[in-house]
Amino acid sequence: MVYRMVVRGMLPVCVLALSVGCASFDKAPVLSTPSATTAEVLGVYFSPLAGAAAAIVKAIDASEREVLVQAYGFTHHAIAQALVRAQQRGVAVRVLLDMKTGKSNRDVAEMLEAGHVAVREDGKHAIAHNKVMVIDGTVVITGSFNFTNSAETRNAENTLILKSADLAQIYKNQWAQHWGHGRE
Numbered sequence: 001m002v003y004r005m006v007v008r009g010m011l012p013v014c015v016l017a018l019s020v021g022c023a024s025f026d027k028a029p030v031l032s033t034p035s036a037t038t039a040e041v042l043g044v045y046f047s048p049l050a051g052a053a054a055a056i057v058k059a060i061d062a063s064e065r066e067v068l069v070q071a072y073g074f075t076h077h078a079i080a081q082a083l084v085r086a087q088q089r090g091v092a093v094r095v096l097l098d099m100k101t102g103k104s105n106r107d108v109a110e111m112l113e114a115g116h117v118a119v120r121e122d123g124k125h126a127i128a129h130n131k132v133m134v135i136d137g138t139v140v141i142t143g144s145f146n147f148t149n150s151a152e153t154r155n156a157e158n159t160l161i162l163k164s165a166d167l168a169q170i171y172k173n174q175w176a177q178h179w180g181h182g183r184e
Contacts, residue, residue: 037164037167037170039140039162039164039167040162041161041163042059042162042163043055043159043160043161044159044160045143045159045160046157046158046159047151047152047157047159048152048153048155052145052151052157052159053076053147053151053152054078055161056079056141056147056159057078059135059141059161060082060083060085060086060135061086063086063135063136064091064136065137066091066092066137067092067134067135068094068134068135068172068175069096069132069133069147070096070122070128070132070133070175070178071095071096071098071146072098072101072127072128072129072131072146073101073104074095074097074101074108074109075108075147076148076149076151080108080111080112080147083095083117084114084115084117088115088116093112094179095112095118095119096122096128096178096179096182097109097120097128098127099121099123099128099183100123100128101127108147119184120182120184121182121183122182123182124181128178131143131145131146131147132171132175134168134171135168137165137168137172138165139161139162140162140163140164140168141161141162142159142160143159144157144159145157145158145159
C-alpha cells in the first residue's frame with residue numbers, strides 16, 4: 001500500500017493509519033516552504049529490530065547522483081559501507097557529523113574518509129541532532145533513528161522514508177546551511 005501525506009510548514013504532525021493526515025504548527029518557522037508538499041511514504045520503521053538499517057542501506061544502494069547525510073550518532077558499519085560503495089560508483093556523498101560526538105563517530109568517520117567520502121563536523125550548535133539523508137534530490141530519510149547499532153538493536157526509534165522532490169529540496173537547503181559552517 002502506498003501512503004501519501006501532505007506536509008504544511010516545516011514541522012508536520014502526522015497520524016498514520018489507512019491514510020496519512022498532517023496538520024502543521026501555525027507558529028513553526030518556515031524557510032522557503034511551499035504551502036503544501038505531497039510526499040509518498042516509502043517506508044515507516046520502528047526499532048528495535050524493524051529493519052530500518054537495511055532499508056537505509058537499500059536506499060543508499062539505489063542512489064544514482066547524490067547522498068547528503070546529517071548525523072548526530074553514526075556507528076553503523078553497514079550504513080557507512082553503503083555510503084562508501086555509493087561514492088565508489090560515482091555518487092557524490094557528503095556526510096555532516098555532530099562535532100561533540102566525534103569520539104564515538106570516529107571509527108565510521110575514518111571508514112568514510114578512507115573511502116574518499118567528504119566528511120565535516122558541525123560544532124556551531126549545542127548539539128547537531130539531525131538524523132537526515134537526502135538522496136538524489138527526491139528521497140528524504142528522517143526520524144529519531146541515529147545511524148547507530150544501538151538505534152537498530154536496542155533503542156525505541158522511528159525512521160520515515162519519503163519521496164518528494166519539494167520536501168527533499170527543503171531538507172537539502174537546510175543541510176547546505178549546516179555544511180557551510182561545518183569543519184573538515
